[in-house]
Amino acid sequence: MAFIKNAWYVACWGCEVKSGEMFHRKLLNEMVVFYRKEDGTAVALQDRCPHRFIPLHLGKIVGDSIECAYHGLTFDCSGKCVKNPHGDGKVPAAARVRSYPVAEKHGMLWIWMGSQAADPVTIPDYSVLESEAGFATSRGYLHIEANYELMGENLLDLSHITYLHDGYLGSPEQVGADQVLKEEGGKIHCNRWMPNISVPPIFDMVYRRDGKPVDMWTNMTWIPPSCFLLDSGVHEVGGKREDHGWYYGVHILTPESEKTVHYHFAAAMPPGTRMTPDEAAKFSALRRHAFEAQDKPIINAQQAAIGDNDFWEMKPVLLSVDAGPVRMRRAIERMTKEDVAIETPAVPIKVIRPAPASV
Ligand code: FES
Ligand SMILES: [Fe+2]
Incomplete structure (x- = not known):
């Protein structure tokens, strides 16, 4: 590959x-x-x-x-x-x-x-991690034993949070969220809007700590070939973003080999977030736990199950939530083909023409 x-x-x-x-x-x-x-x-x-x-x-x-x-x-x-x-x-x-x-x-x-x-x-803009931006940041790294596209699909399709991250990032009413897919300038945006749902525990900590229902969004952007930026948060039902229950999630993948990937992640909380330093530390620890103890074993197991088989030849069943991942996969296939052509230009074939017959 x-x-x-x-x-x-x-x-x-x-x-x-x-x-x-x-x-x-x-x-x-x-x-x-x-x-x-x-x-x-x-x-x-x-x-x-x-x-x-x-x-x-x-x-x-x-x-x-x-x-x-x-x-x-x-x-x-x-x-x-x-x-x-x-x-x-x-x-x-x-x-x-x-x-x-x-x-x-x-x-x-x-x-x-x-x-x-x-x-x-052309480096993607992650300036929210710069100290001048005034966001409170935390960062981490994980080594995943899977191809970077499998990990990328996990990030772009967040419908899994209800199941895989139940009790942390997930709540049952997130299933069936309104999903809007947009492509612009080579990026893919996969935006989910979940009005009036029970508040996922980690967001309750970021927001009000009263367990009351919220409106929630997860807006994930894929920046080719393997960078992601999540804008996610909650506010009271019918409320507004300025209530400060949101953060940016930075997720960046770098292939190590065909079946392993370096995963750098970070969170950036905007100024005005009402969290004590202890709560902020707990928030980062819970996020890391979700990635390390929940996403990583699933993605590793997925790679082990796929083995050396071609993903499409295995004929995966496609659901509505796969729209973003499929577009990303197709874009990566196209970009890889173009890139291979750049890296290994075809050697021009020298055409030897017979000398014109002398008159
Ligand atoms: S292997 Fe590096 S100098 Fe000989
Ligand atoms: Fe996840």
Whole structure:
């Protein structure tokens, strides 16, 4: 299975790459090592020495470069070998590793693994996580043993919260919610509106703590290829958003392999939310519990059940709630095809024409 390479992906939270230390992770089936230059700028290099294929993260940082642990070849931040301590010291032309464009934005380290030019302007907007936005934020990470599309479907179709997250995010009347699907600028919005329902416990904590019915919404946006932003909340029946019972949920997926994915998530509560620090901590812990103890085992089990089979060849039964996920899947298929064409341009066939007959 191919991945969409010409896109920005979150490699890790920015704070995970500490000055003077290396951080390594497999992304889109490639091993990558991250470190910081002396001026603090993050660097991403292929994590495999071209000499005897030792992971570079086993070596050490020397200035702005990495020295391989095995025989001491040294690579600068562009991936070029700048020192061969052996023989005449000549550096073979092939002694280089790939350097990937990276950008730090919204507290995350983004990486571009395709061959086309990378423009940080196209990084999705998660500015609610910036301290200037004034939101109270919490963040987390999970490793999921499933393909990123399965996890993406879980996020885009939130009809599962009544069942899988019963007692946390779910309440029975959410079933049959009004669902509106919109596509614009390549994004898919999957909006659900649930008027006059019993308040899900986690939202009762964010809002009034009186257990009274509420109007609730979950508006999820997919930003290709694998970023999501949720706008979700409650207010009193017939009330208004300004009552501060809402938050933004950030959900970002980065494929590790065909059957594993890095899942970065965060929540951003707007200024004016009436929660004590203890309640805010409990809110984050409950969210994490829902993702880790409820979503993750289901999605892992789903991947195990699918195995190596093709999703469509298994003929999945489709329900009304699948409209968003199916559109997302189709868009990913289209984008993957286009991306593969960019990454592996067809070799033009040289046409040999017979010489014109001489007169
Ligand atoms: S394996 Fe890296 S220098 Fe030999
Ligand atoms: Fe879920």
